[in-house]
Amino acid sequence: MSSHKAVEAGTAGAAVGTHPAPAYAPVFVGAGKTKLEALFAKYPTKQACLLPALWMVQEARGWVSEEGIHETAQVLGLTPAYVKGVVTFYTMYHTHPVGRHFIQVCTTSPCNICGAEDVVKALLQNTGCGELGATSPDGRFTVTEVECLGACGFPTPILINDDFIENVTPERVPGLLQGYK
Amino acid sequence: MGYPHPSHPKETPVLSKYFGDIGARTYDGWVKRGGYEGLKKALGMTRDQVVEEIKNSGLRGRGGAGFPTGLKWSFMPKEVTRPHYLVCNADESEPGTFKDREIMRWTPHALIEGCALASYAIGAERCYIYIRGEFTEPWKIVTRAVEEAAAAGALGENVFGSGKRIEMVLHRGAGAYICGEETAMMNSIEGKRGNPRIKPPFPAAAGLFGMPTTINNVETLVATPHIIVKGAAWYKGLCLGNPKSTGTKLISVCGHVQRPGNYEITMGTPMKDLIFDMCGGMRPGRTFKAVIPGGSSVPIMNAEDVEHCVMDYEGIVAAGSMLGSGGMIVMDDTTDIVYQVMRLARFYAHESCAQCTQCREGTAWTTKILERILAGQGKPADLQLLLDLADQMTGKTICVLSDSCAAPVVSGIQKFRGEFDAYLSRTRQPVMV
Ligand SMILES: Cc1cc2nc3c(=O)[nH]c(=O)nc-3n(C[C@H](O)[C@H](O)[C@H](O)COP(=O)(O)O)c2cc1C
Ligand code: SF4
Ligand code: FES
Numbered sequence: 001m002s003s004h005k006a007v008e009a010g011t012a013g014a015a016v017g018t019h020p021a022p023a024y025a026p027v028f029v030g031a032g033k034t035k036l037e038a039l040f041a042k043y044p045t046k047q048a049c050l051l052p053a054l055w056m057v058q059e060a061r062g063w064v065s066e067e068g069i070h071e072t073a074q075v076l077g078l079t080p081a082y083v084k085g086v087v088t089f090y091t092m093y094h095t096h097p098v099g100r101h102f103i104q105v106c107t108t109s110p111c112n113i114c115g116a117e118d119v120v121k122a123l124l125q126n127t128g129c130g131e132l133g134a135t136s137p138d139g140r141f142t143v144t145e146v147e148c149l150g151a152c153g154f155p156t157p158i159l160i161n162d163d164f165i166e167n168v169t170p171e172r173v174p175g176l177l178q179g180y181k
Numbered sequence: 182m183g184y185p186h187p188s189h190p191k192e193t194p195v196l197s198k199y200f201g202d203i204g205a206r207t208y209d210g211w212v213k214r215g216g217y218e219g220l221k222k223a224l225g226m227t228r229d230q231v232v233e234e235i236k237n238s239g240l241r242g243r244g245g246a247g248f249p250t251g252l253k254w255s256f257m258p259k260e261v262t263r264p265h266y267l268v269c270n271a272d273e274s275e276p277g278t279f280k281d282r283e284i285m286r287w288t289p290h291a292l293i294e295g296c297a298l299a300s301y302a303i304g305a306e307r308c309y310i311y312i313r314g315e316f317t318e319p320w321k322i323v324t325r326a327v328e329e330a331a332a333a334g335a336l337g338e339n340v341f342g343s344g345k346r347i348e349m350v351l352h353r354g355a356g357a358y359i360c361g362e363e364t365a366m367m368n369s370i371e372g373k374r375g376n377p378r379i380k381p382p383f384p385a386a387a388g389l390f391g392m393p394t395t396i397n398n399v400e401t402l403v404a405t406p407h408i409i410v411k412g413a414a415w416y417k418g419l420c421l422g423n424p425k426s427t428g429t430k431l432i433s434v435c436g437h438v439q440r441p442g443n444y445e446i447t448m449g450t451p452m453k454d455l456i457f458d459m460c461g462g463m464r465p466g467r468t469f470k471a472v473i474p475g476g477s478s479v480p481i482m483n484a485e486d487v488e489h490c491v492m493d494y495e496g497i498v499a500a501g502s503m504l505g506s507g508g509m510i511v512m513d514d515t516t517d518i519v520y521q522v523m524r525l526a527r528f529y530a531h532e533s534c535a536q537c538t539q540c541r542e543g544t545a546w547t548t549k550i551l552e553r554i555l556a557g558q559g560k561p562a563d564l565q566l567l568l569d570l571a572d573q574m575t576g577k578t579i580c581v582l583s584d585s586c587a588a589p590v591v592s593g594i595q596k597f598r599g600e601f602d603a604y605l606s607r608t609r610q611p612v613m614v
Contacts, residue, residue, distance in 0.1 A: 011533060032231050042350045043350075044390050045371065045372070045390065047371060047372040047373075048370060048371050048372045048390075049372065050373075051351065051352070051353065051354075051355055051369065051370075052352070054355070055353060055355070076372075078372075085374060086372065086373065086374055089357065089374040089534075090314075090355035090356050090357050090375075090427065091355070091356035091357065092314045092315070092354075092355040093355055093356075094358030104315070106524075107524075108276045108436045108477075108524065108528055109276055109477065109510060109524045109525050109528070110276055110277050110436055110510045110522045113436055113437065113439075113510075113515075113516055113521065114435075114436065114513055114540030122319075125586075128275060128419060132254075145526050146315075146356070147274070147276070147531060147532065148274055148275070148276040148277075148358075148477075148528070149315050150273045150274060150278065150279050150281075150313065150315065150316065151187075151278050151279050151282060152277050152278070152433065152435035152436075152441075152442040152508070152510070153433060153434065153435045153442050153443070154185075154274065154279075154441075155278050155435070155441075155470050159315060159317070160219070162317040163317070164315070164316075164317055164318050
């Protein structure tokens with residue numbers, strides 16, 4: 001689970017640090033609290049609500065910060081260290097801020113033999129990210145390589161935030177990015 | 182119908198009949214197409230009768246291992262003294278496999294019906310559907326379908342007036358191939374890291390939340406209502422010769438064929454027909470080099486292996502590989518086998534959960550050696566080292582991810598030795614990795 005994560009963690013902080021971080025606003029209050037309580041009914045233990053609760057944090061705040069980990073641990077009766085252990089196991093939780101538009105490109109063998117590496121190059125160039133895991137200077141994009149997205153018959157699939165896009169070629173990249181300001 | 186291209190005359194569309202038919206997505210649309218008849222019929226039978234019918238059909242698990250489904254269901258306790266659970270494995274992350282995604286996108290109610298039918302058969306009132314985090318579109322479609330089914334009385338406190346309670350909970354994964362392994366999936370639902378568990382205990386004895394649990398793949402579950410409606414004998418009859426492999430199988434074909442996509446074949450179809458006729462063969466001017474027939478975890482086959490291979494569980498084993506999940510990766514003469522084997526090893530190194538030494542160290546070391554060979558820095562002893570490592574990685578770990586990494590390495594060296602030797606002897610230009 002480690003190699004791609006290490007790349008992300010090492011470089012993606014580039015765009016932050018120049019602005020003072022805004023204070024953490026709790027996620028599990030008001031509507032968030034109601035949603036969490038609805039989750040409790042779906043599982044026999046509170047611990048089992050951890051993955052969906054972390055998704056709520058990421059959706060609300062864009063990433064899962066230390067404060068997010070602490071708040072989640074508190075509402076589920078878990079320790080922060082335990083929650084952190086789970087967060088870092090799964091590659092889709094961001095443990096640092098990312099660009100407004102987070103791009104995941106599949107480069108596993110089936111896509112690789114159909115030209116996925118050229119799609120990665122085109123994305124890095126056209127977003128201005130320069131390297132994998134880094135955020136573009138304008139804070140607009142972050143590009144990462146991921147393993148098989150389960151759409152190998154439509155090479156190369158990419159995810160931009162929650163939009164799953166099939167059959168991406170280097171030629172299509174500039175046009176696609178237009179839609180993400 | 183068929184998606185992304187119309188069904189080929191050599192296909193037998195049962196599960197894929199409505200792929201591409203947007204009208205099949207809604208509850209009413211599904212009912213109009215004969216949907217929910219299997220569930221209604223099953224609710225009128227006893228649990229034992231349903232299990233017996235599935236047993237007699239010969240249906241085997243479509244997630245990769247091919248375990249007989251009826252037999253798996255029969256392991257669940259007869260008396261329901263504590264909660265029983267069904268887990269639907271919609272994690273589909275095996276490179277080369279993209280069939281469950283199409284099932285969920287086009288026929289979400291087929292999945293709900295299959296899950297409800299299986300829940301009834303195993304005495305479960307709740308089914309968790311574990312959908313991989315990247316499947317944003319299937320997630321939305323299945324969520325909507327569950328709401329519709331509940332509103333129509335196909336799920337809930339009293340399913341179709343039978344007095345049975347069946348509910349469905351969708352659980353979103355968060356990016357981890359290993360969570361497709363059944364016990365890792367249970368940990369993941371429980372809010373833990375997705376580490377596979379040591380077996381025994383098996384899931385039917387102590388599975389999700391420690392309770393009796395059955396876990397099945399999407400395609401397996403979707404086949405069951407058809408069997409209940411049309412009968413075990415009908416399903417068994419879908420087979421071109423070998424009675425141990427029955428029914429239809431969705432084969433996802435990707436890579437260098439003219440028409441990649443999902444093909445629903447009758448078990449026993451010749452592999453050559455599939456690759457060279459149904460999928461249109463190679464791109465113009467190219468020739469076939471290799472195929473990985475069952476998702477990336479199975480041995481690579483060359484042209485000679487394909488020649489007489491029939492597509493069913495035993496047929497592909499006889500040809501030196503496995504049917505696995507039914508994800509076929511086809512490679513033409515432009516493919517660098519050494520590079521692709523490295524890329525697969527890197528996949529397994531990335532996805533290892535790191536509990537077992539052989540897997541954690543073995544997958545990483547295998548990747549490093551292959552990278553060094555590609556970079557033109559390989560040593561003559563490296564191939565033997567890779568084979569020794571593969572041996573240490575096979576049959577010795579908690580789950581088979583470790584074995585899966587070894588399979589393409591060993592078969593790649595056996596079948597395409599010349600390509601490895603070309604890098605080792607520096608007759609081939611090194612590549613950047
Ligand atoms: C590393 C690993 C990954 C797996 N990934 C999947 C998967 O993505 N989908 C799936 O259905 N089965 C997967 N399996 C197989 C499951 O463990 C299990 O055998 C299957 O879901 C059982 O369902 P079935 O009997 O209907 O095939 C995986 C197994 C292993 C060892
Ligand atoms: S074989 Fe690998 S993935 Fe499976 S349990 Fe062991 S370390 Fe984890
Ligand atoms: S390998 Fe790219 S989607 Fe499967």
